[in-house]
Each structure stands twice: as structure tokens, then as C-alpha cells.
Amino acid sequence: MTQTALPRPASRFRRLTMHQKEALTAYLFISPWVFGFLFFLLVPLGSTIVLSFYKWDLLRAPRFIGLDNYTKLFRDPLFRQSLSVTIRYGLGRVPLGIITGLATAILLNQRVKFVGMWRVIYYMPVVLPPVAISLLWMWIYNPQYGILNGFLWNVFGIKGPAWLQSTTWVLPSLMVMAVWAAMGRNMLIYLSGLQSISEELYGAAKVDGAGPLRTFFSITLPMLSPIIFFNLITGLIDTFKLFTQAYVMTQGGPRNASLFIYYYLFQNAFQRFKMGYASAMAVVVTLIILAITLSVIRSSKVWVYYEGELSRGDDDNG
Numbered sequence: 001m002t003q004t005a006l007p008r009p010a011s012r013f014r015r016l017t018m019h020q021k022e023a024l025t026a027y028l029f030i031s032p033w034v035f036g037f038l039f040f041l042l043v044p045l046g047s048t049i050v051l052s053f054y055k056w057d058l059l060r061a062p063r064f065i066g067l068d069n070y071t072k073l074f075r076d077p078l079f080r081q082s083l084s085v086t087i088r089y090g091l092g093r094v095p096l097g098i099i100t101g102l103a104t105a106i107l108l109n110q111r112v113k114f115v116g117m118w119r120v121i122y123y124m125p126v127v128l129p130p131v132a133i134s135l136l137w138m139w140i141y142n143p144q145y146g147i148l149n150g151f152l153w154n155v156f157g158i159k160g161p162a163w164l165q166s167t168t169w170v171l172p173s174l175m176v177m178a179v180w181a182a183m184g185r186n187m188l189i190y191l192s193g194l195q196s197i198s199e200e201l202y203g204a205a206k207v208d209g210a211g212p213l214r215t216f217f218s219i220t221l222p223m224l225s226p227i228i229f230f231n232l233i234t235g236l237i238d239t240f241k242l243f244t245q246a247y248v249m250t251q252g253g254p255r256n257a258s259l260f261i262y263y264y265l266f267q268n269a270f271q272r273f274k275m276g277y278a279s280a281m282a283v284v285v286t287l288i289i290l291a292i293t294l295s296v297i298r299s300s301k302v303w304v305y306y307e308g309e310l311s312r313g314d315d316d317n318g
Contacts, residue, residue: 051275051276052069052070052276052279052282052283053066053067053276054276055068055276056276057273057274058273058275062276069276069279070280072277073277078259078264079264081256082256082259082261085259085260086239086242088171089175089239089242089260090240092171093174093175093178094236097179097182098235100186101183101186101190102190102228104122104183104186105186105191109194119187119188119191122187123184123187124184125181125184126181126184128181130181130244130245133177133181134177134244134245134248134249137173138164141173143160143161143162143165146163148160148163165254166254167254167255170250170253170254174249174250174258177245178242178245186231190224190231193223193224193227197220201219202219205218222305223305225305226304229304233296236289236292240262240288240289242260242263243260243262243263246262261281262285265278268281
């Protein structure tokens with residue numbers, strides 16, 4: 001007597017609804033990012049927070065000391081010095097970066113000959129490694145053989161200072177170098193924003209008799225405010241992350257005048273092997289960056305203009 005084959009039960013995936021299949025597919029696609037976020041960001045961050053309550057020199061077992069690292073941190077004059085240096089550097093570097101990037105984008109948005117070549121030239125510093133940029137500017141700032149002091153002496157008869165060895169000039173020198181290195185990136189972002197502004201707005205302003213200055217402050221600047229906001233946030237974060245220039249060019253000198261906070265963290269972690277103390281410093285720096293970023297985001301409601309929000313408001317009023 002022959003046995004009839006029983007129907008094979010449907011797989012679990014086939015029993016899922018279309019919505020469940022789409023959700024499962026989406027989770028599979030984002031899973032690499034989730035695993036990367038967990039293992040390369042969330043887990044190290046949690047480990048840093050836990051380690052900040054311990055004393056650990058990489059040789060002996062970690063020893064729990066509670067809040068001692070934090071109390072020591074706020075009494076540390078070098079930590080206050082590094083925080084002061086970083087903030088003063090940011091107050092100069094971030095506004096200069098925004099202004100020069102915007103000015104360069106406006107110039108390269110004009111109808112000039114070889115505009116494509118000029119855009120490539122201005123963008124080239126962005127693709128250079130930070131170490132190469134640091135070595136290049138060390139040669140430019142060299143007090144004896146540098147082209148900057150040579151230019152000042154040959155053209156103006158001025159004897160230039162030892163830029164990187166002077167407590168007065170080391171921070172301005174690093175600011176100029178950072179602005180030059182990031183100008184191409186900022187220029188490209190501003191250029192995309194300028195080219196997205198409707199020509200009808202400029203035409204209407206011209207009909208109303210608005211001059212170039214009024215047009216810039218009434219149309220160009222408000223329309224670019226989201227991009228300015230983005231560059232402001234990234235510039236602030238880059239300021240607190242500065243390390244390569246201090247490590248390669250100055251080693252925090254002269255007399256701690258360029259002791260940036262990340263370089264001081266590196267010194268404590270990998271030169272003095274104070275891993276718990278360095279972890280506490282990393283936690284405090286993260287909280288400072290978070291507080292500044294949230295303050296800027298909150299202030300953006302006053303000065304950042306989003307065209308879509310205005311359009312929705314006009315539709316609601318209509």
C-alpha cells in the first residue's frame with residue numbers, strides 16, 4: 001500500500017506578512033552599522049566611563065578609587081591650561097574657517113575662467129594627510145629657512161618671529177594652518193548651497209532695488225544658515241579633537257602654550273600610563289563637547305532658516 005507524501009510545512013519566512021518581511025530586511029541591512037556602533041562606540045564609551053573610577057597603569061590590576069580621578073582632574077593646572085588653550089584656539093579657528101570658506105565659495109561661484117581648476121586647487125589640501133600638512137607648515141614657519149619669514153624680510157624688511165617657538169604666535173600659527181587645511185572642504189559645502197539658491201530670489205531683489213550687500217545679508221546668508229550651522233558644529237568638534245598638529249609640530253610647547261586637551265590626554269594615557277585618569281579626562285571632554293553642541297543646536301532656532309519650515313507655515317496660514 002503506497003503512502004501519500006504529506007505536504008511540507010511552510011517556512012517561517014513565508015508565513016511572515018509583507019510588512020514583517022520588509023522590517024526584517026531593513027534590520028539585516030542596518031545590522032552592520034548596529035554592530036559597529038555597539039563594538040566600536042558604545043562598548044568603548046562604557047568601558048571608558050567604568051575605567052574612570054579606577055587607577056590603572058597597564059602593569060598592575062585596576063584598583064577602584066571612586067571619584068578621585070575627577071577631583072584630581074579639576075585641581076590639575078595643566079588640565080585647566082589645556083582646556084584654555086583649546087577654547088582660545090576654537091574661538092579663533094572656527095569663525096575664521098566659516099568666513100574664509102564662505103568667501104572662497106562666493107568667489108568660485110562667479111563666472112571666471114578655469115573655475116574648475118581653481119576649485120580643484122582650493123580643495124587639494126583636504127586630501128593631504130594631517131602629518132604631511134604639519135611637516136609642510138613646519139617648513140613654512142621655520143624662523144631661519146622658512147618662506148614666510150623670507151617673504152617678510154625681502155618684501156617688507158621685517159624680521160619674522162619664531163612662530164612655533166613663541167608663546168604669542170604659536171596658537172595663531174596653528175589657526176592659520178587649520179583654516180587653510182579645511183578651507184577646501186568648507187568651500188565645497190558652501191558652493192553646493194550657493195548653487196541651490198533660486199535665481200528668482202536674486203531677480204526679485206534686483207527688481208526691488210536691493211544692492212549686492214543687501215542681497216547678501218537678506219538672501220544669501222539666510223539661505224546658507226543651515227550650512228553655516230553644520231560647519232559650526234563640525235568645527236567645534238574638530239577643535240576639541242586636535243591632536244596631530246600638537247604632536248608633530250609643538251609637543252605642547254613652548255611652555256604649554258599649545259597643550260591641547262587631546263594631546264594632554266594622550267600624554268597621561270600613553271606616556272605616563274595613567275589610564276584611569278585619562279579616562280576621566282575623556283569623559284569630561286565628551287560632556288563639554290556635548291554641552292557646547294546642545295547649546296549651539298538650541299540657539300539655531302533663532303538664526304537658522306529652513307525653507308521647508310517656512311513653506312509649511314505659509315501653507316498653514318493659507
